[in-house]
Amino acid sequence: MDSDDEFGLCSEDEEALALACENADASAKRKHDQTGTNIGPPSKKQLTDAFPRKSPLAVKVLNDQFGLKAFRLEQEAAIARLLEGGSAVVVFPTGGGKSLCYQVPAVAFAELDKLAGDRGPNDGGVTIVVSPLIALMKDQVDALLRRNIKAAVLNSSLSRESFLQVNDDLRNGRLKLLYCAPERLNNEGFVESIKSVRGGVRLVAVDEAHCVSEWGHSFRPDYLKVARFITELNAERVVCLTATATPKVARDICNSFGIDESGLFRTTMYRPNLRLLAEVSRNKQDYYPKLFKFLRENRGPTIIYVTIQKQSEFLAEDLQEQGFKAKAFHAGLPTEEKTNIQDQFMTQNDLIIVATIAFGMGIDKANIRNLIHCNIPSSVEEYSQQIGRAGRDGRPSICMFYMSPEDFYLRNVFTYGDLPSRDSVRRFLEHVFSPANVLLDVGDTFNTNHRSQAKDFDINLSPLSIMYAQLELQFGLIRATTPIYAKYEYETINARILMNDSSSEAVAIRSVAHKKTKWWEIDADSAATRGGVNRLDIIKKLNDWNDRGIILMKASGVQNVYRVEKKLPSTPQEIAEIVDRLYLEMVEREQQALQRTKEVVGLVTSKKCFSRSLAAYFGDGSEGMPDECGHCTWCETHRQVVLPKIPPEPPSPSAITAILRTCPWRDDPRFLARVAFGITSPRVTAEKLKSSAVFNSMPVCEFMELVSVFTEKCNEANQANPGNQANRMSRTNRTN
Numbered sequence: 030m031d032s033d034d035e036f037g038l039c040s041e042d043e044e045a046l047a048l049a050c051e052n053a054d055a056s057a058k059r060k061h062d063q064t065g066t067n068i069g070p071p072s073k074k075q076l077t078d079a080f081p082r083k084s085p086l087a088v089k090v091l092n093d094q095f096g097l098k099a100f101r102l103e104q105e106a107a108i109a110r111l112l113e114g115g116s117a118v119v120v121f122p123t124g125g126g127k128s129l130c131y132q133v134p135a136v137a138f139a140e141l142d143k144l145a146g147d148r149g150p151n152d153g154g155v156t157i158v159v160s161p162l163i164a165l166m167k168d169q170v171d172a173l174l175r176r177n178i179k180a181a182v183l184n185s186s187l188s189r190e191s192f193l194q195v196n197d198d199l200r201n202g203r204l205k206l207l208y209c210a211p212e213r214l215n216n217e218g219f220v221e222s223i224k225s226v227r228g229g230v231r232l233v234a235v236d237e238a239h240c241v242s243e244w245g246h247s248f249r250p251d252y253l254k255v256a257r258f259i260t261e262l263n264a265e266r267v268v269c270l271t272a273t274a275t276p277k278v279a280r281d282i283c284n285s286f287g288i289d290e291s292g293l294f295r296t297t298m299y300r301p302n303l304r305l306l307a308e309v310s311r312n313k314q315d316y317y318p319k320l321f322k323f324l325r326e327n328r329g330p331t332i333i334y335v336t337i338q339k340q341s342e343f344l345a346e347d348l349q350e351q352g353f354k355a356k357a358f359h360a361g362l363p364t365e366e367k368t369n370i371q372d373q374f375m376t377q378n379d380l381i382i383v384a385t386i387a388f389g390m391g392i393d394k395a396n397i398r399n400l401i402h403c404n405i406p407s408s409v410e411e412y413s414q415q416i417g418r419a420g421r422d423g424r425p426s427i428c429m430f431y432m433s434p435e436d437f438y439l440r441n442v443f444t445y446g447d448l449p450s451r452d453s454v455r456r457f458l459e460h461v462f463s464p465a466n467v468l469l470d471v472g473d474t475f476n477t478n479h480r481s482q483a484k485d486f487d488i489n490l491s492p493l494s495i496m497y498a499q500l501e502l503q504f505g506l507i508r509a510t511t512p513i514y515a516k517y518e519y520e521t522i523n524a525r526i527l528m529n530d531s532s533s534e535a536v537a538i539r540s541v542a543h544k545k546t547k548w549w550e551i552d553a554d555s556a557a558t559r560g561g562v563n564r565l566d567i568i569k570k571l572n573d574w575n576d577r578g579i580i581l582m583k584a585s586g587v588q589n590v591y592r593v594e595k596k597l598p599s600t601p602q603e604i605a606e607i608v609d610r611l612y613l614e615m616v617e618r619e620q621q622a623l624q625r626t627k628e629v630v631g632l633v634t635s636k637k638c639f640s641r642s643l644a645a646y647f648g649d650g651s652e653g654m655p656d657e658c659g660h661c662t663w664c665e666t667h668r669q670v671v672l673p674k675i676p677p678e679p680p681s682p683s684a685i686t687a688i689l690r691t692c693p694w695r696d697d698p699r700f701l702a703r704v705a706f707g708i709t710s711p712r713v714t715a716e717k718l719k720s721s722a723v724f725n726s727m728p729v730c731e732f733m734e735l736v737s738v739f740t741e742k743c744n745e746a747n748q749a750n751p752g753n754q755a756n757r758m759s760r761t762n763r764t765n
């Protein structure tokens with residue numbers, strides 16, 4: 030079942046990132062403290078003092094450089110604080126104008142410096158924007174360049190030449206803004222080059238800052254490292270931006286970045302032009318006629334959100350058959366097609382996009398008239414962010430939420446899929462703290478591959494990377510460093526030059542290269558050891574040959590590299606303690622995810638005004654907002670939207686027997702329950718169970734009841750036959 034990542038990232042981004050990083054020119058570094066500029070983070074006094082809410086300088090920059098007349102709502106107050114040296118958290122709804130809150134200061138610093146006269150022309154420093162939305166960064170950079178504001182993005186799509194150019198501009202103080210993804214902060218070369226920027230880091234803008242909070246709806250472990258990065262860089266100030274933060278999440282963001290709560294700028298979520306409606310049906314088939322009728326009566330640009338990719342395709346086809354102009358959009362489509370669909374949506378006024386979560390980030394279309402949910406969004410935050418895309422022109426627009434009890438099943442598939450079994454966590458940690466790793470000294474490094482570990486230990490990539498981040502940030506045992514490629518391959522284009530290169534790197538490469546069809550394969554580590562040269566120089570030589578057309582090179586097999594920061598735990602008790610802590614937190618996260626689904630449903634099924642409930646969720650008192658908005662299902666009808674109750678069925682004994690017969694392993698009751706419920710996992714895929722008749726044989730049962738039935742069965746088997754390896758290991762793990 031393919032759902033989409035909120036940010037549309039995929040593994041290739043990470044691999045290409047690693048290659049770009051290896052290409053980084055580590056020389057020519059210049060520490061900004063060598064320039065004599067003495068800058069650092071703001072003092073506590075600066076953070077807590079009252080800051081002005083107005084800034085004539087910011088208004089001048091807004092008018093002159095951005096061609097806009099006036100600031101909106103809290104924009105000026107947040108910017109004024111930043112220009113005074115304070116830090117801020119900005120919570121404005123989607124389309125609320127968050128970008129200007131860091132773009133205006135980034136430009137205004139130069140004006141401030143002129144007034145103060147304490148910096149040279151190239152010592153203006155840089156503003157770093159950390160954002161997970163790689164595609165959007167480029168759009169923003171292009172828009173800034175059109176305004177003659179020097180900005181760049183460092184991402185995996187850059188050519189080697191552009192990459193070197195950006196680095197050169199950065200080092201020489203020519204860039205005002207640099208955009209990058211949070212994953213890049215793991216790259217030591219990148220961090221070092223930022224430390225060398227003339228004039229230092231004036232501001233770090235952290236976009237989608239809710240990702241830093243474990244209470245947030247899309248926690249991303251790499252975000253936890255942003256705060257550490259800011260301290261290490263001695264950045265002058267920080268602005269965290271998000272469209273969705275509950276009071277708890279906003280507090281978390283403030284705490285993570287040491288920002289006083291007086292630095293929190295929030296604007297109301299209330300949108301008087303949005304009609305918030307909800308309808309329920311007993312099953313999904315029932316709402317199709319309602320949806321078609323709705324779309325015939327309410328024309329205009331429309332987005333329909335569904336959860337999985339296949340669903341978007343099927344529904345788009347159904348709509349086309351009904352005579353609507355509809356297109357599916359999801360992360361699985363080729364990039365060109367996605368761009369094409371987005372462009373069509375921007376310019377046409379009758380197109381319906383049936384999309385997964387991957388659509389919408391950065392779609393700045395003012396006249397979206399209908400925003401429809403055909404599944405339950407994963408959280409109130411997601412719902413609010415998505416409906417926020419409707420009616421940005423202020424004209425009446427409808428947000429319709431179709432719900433049926435089946436939707437819970439789909440949500441649960443995702444929620445229950447992310448919690449591995451405790452045994453998986455234990456085996457994973459025993460692998461991280463393997464006898465070889467335990468012998469490592471502090472400062473030594475070890476390599477892993479998250480993807481193969483996910484498969485070997487049956488843990489999804491997201492919880493796996495969260496555990497690594499916890500080992501790093503909570504336990505202080507390891508630290509992620511620049512990822513590397515395991516394997517390089519090349520095809521010889523000019524054999525004469527290649528063979529005549531007598532440098533020690535060339536000799537080392539030739540000595541380990543072995544031919545596979547027309548490609549030569551080389552292991553960079555062996556080449557470095559064999560030739561007594563630096564691994565990085567081996568990679569540089571390969572890149573150099575590649576750039577000069579002597580070879581055609583490809584790299585694969587990204588490896589995550591960790592440096593040991595503390596002696597790694599080695600006894601079973603030490604490891605068990607870590608397992609307990611990590612597992613407990615994972616169980617809590619599962620509970621939170623279940624709770625989030627309930628909150629979304631609660632929002633539209635309680636006897637309350639939807640707009641008010643939404644505002645209350647975000648701690649927004651909504652001054653000036655009426656007690657009842659008058660434009661939601663509750664206010665319009667005063668009839669409660671009631672979801673039909675369909676009780677789960679008890680597990681079927683014959684289906685249980687069939688699963689036990691097909692899956693002979695008794696080491697993980699959750700794994701067996703997942704097979705029954707129809708939840709894929711790396712192990713389900715490896716055992717080719719998805720096409721088996723037992724997969725998804727009990728989707729109508731309560732998942733936790735299935736877990737308890739299979740726990741009993743596993744216990745019985747293990748008691749009857751203790752130590753039986755067949756009980757414990759599947760084929761996946763036997764290959765280890």
Ligand SMILES: Nc1ncnc2c1ncn2[C@@H]1O[C@H](COP(=O)(O)OP(=O)(O)OP(=O)(O)O)[C@@H](O)[C@H]1O
Pocket residue numbers: 097098099100101104121122123124125126127128129272391393
């Ligand atoms: N003060 C202003 N005056 C006029 N237009 C503005 C102002 N502030 C922002 N805008 C415009 O509003 C639109 C949305 O701004 P922006 O993209 O910064 O919103 P955002 O809060 O980052 O939204 P999202 O959450 O979707 O990323 C842009 O077209 C921007 O130029």
